[in-house]
Amino acid sequence: MIPKLFSCSLAKVCAPSILNLSICRVGNSLGGANCTHLCQVSAVFSRSLHFSSPRSKEKDRKYYVQTSLPRDEGTDGEKTTGIDRAHRRKDIFPDENTPNLIFDGLKFKDLPILNIRVSKNNTILSLADAKGAVKLLRSCGMEGFKNARKGTNIAAQAAAITIGKKSLDMGVTSVRINVQGLGPGRLASIKGLEMTGLNIVSITDSTRCSENPPRPRKQRKI
Amino acid sequence: MLRHARFLARTVLVKDGNVDAAAKVVNRLLSADGIFDTWRRTRFYEKPYQMRRRINYQKCKAVYDEDMSRKIQFVLRKNRKDPFPGCY
Incomplete structure (x- = not known):
């Protein structure tokens, strides 16, 4: 019973496809001038009908590839250098005029600085004026997160929200962010500051990094 | 500073x-x-033997990656006159 049903359904499923195939074959076997003529007509039709931009773009690309010089297969990086696309955007990087640009009634160089010190086990945020005198300080430990919980993105976000609100209460609305170090709080603290409504003018990284630093501590034995 | x-x-x-x-x-x-x-x-601190090993590994990996990427590019190339030679 079951095989019979199965075969039945198979036949039903297959029937249209077989029909299509046979029609195709017939069309092909007719061949000769008639078929080519039909094909030509369809090609002409397709060209005249499909004049939308994607099609013309595709044709342009093909033409470009055909006419361009063959790709150099030398050593990678021998003649070309990989440059990030962000470098093309001139407006997001500071130049010699940036320190004197006015943001929120203050020059860029006089804006308060929000230093974020990120480490593996903690995140410390401090608000300082343009000369570096600290006005506010907040860390994940001060938020009530203790031990391993200090080194989480949630703790960093909570600390950032607190310091953001406090700085808004102080009347500081625009800040430059200065991030130092790598850790779970790196992006989370910036996100927390953004959530408070603080106007973030720029993001700077000042992670101390040297190829040959003074000898670091010995490796951990795990 | x-x-x-x-x-x-x-x-x-x-x-x-x-x-x-x-x-x-x-x-x-x-x-x-x-x-x-x-x-x-x-x-x-990275001990000298670790640095040697790391740099040798990076050299080998760079050579392998370059060759492999070229092979993949060769296999995946599409802009050829007959896209599937030998097939109808």
Whole structure:
């Protein structure tokens, strides 16, 4: 019973496809001038009908590839250098005029600085004026997160929200962010500051990094 | 003190309040320049034998990656006159 049903359904499923195939074959076997003529007509039709931009773009690309010089297969990086696309955007990087640009009634160089010190086990945020005198300080430990919980993105976000609100209460609305170090709080603290409504003018990284630093501590034995 | 000019080097200005994008640009550029890698590597002292091994490994990996990427490019190339030679 079951095989019979199965075969039945198979036949039903297959029937249209077989029909299509046979029609195709017939069309092909007719061949000769008639078929080519039909094909030509369809090609002409397709060209005249499909004049939308994607099609013309595709044709342009093909033409470009055909006419361009063959790709150099030398050593990678021998003649070309990989440059990030962000470098093309001139407006997001500071130049010699940036320190004197006015943001929120203050020059860029006089804006308060929000230093974020990120480490593996903690995140410390401090608000300082343009000369570096600290006005506010907040860390994940001060938020009530203790031990391993200090080194989480949630703790960093909570600390950032607190310091953001406090700085808004102080009347500081625009800040430059200065991030130092790598850790779970790196992006989370910036996100927390953004959530408070603080106007973030720029993001700077000042992670101390040297190829040959003074000898670091010995490796951990795990 | 850092030797580079503060708030001029390694700085991205936030445009149209898009803080997330600016933070991502900073992170992407720093990781592309290998600054994060260097930072991670220099947290603990790397003994000379470890440095030798790491550099040899990186050399071998670079050669292998280059060859492999070229092979993949060759197999995946599409702009040829007869896209599937020998097939109808």
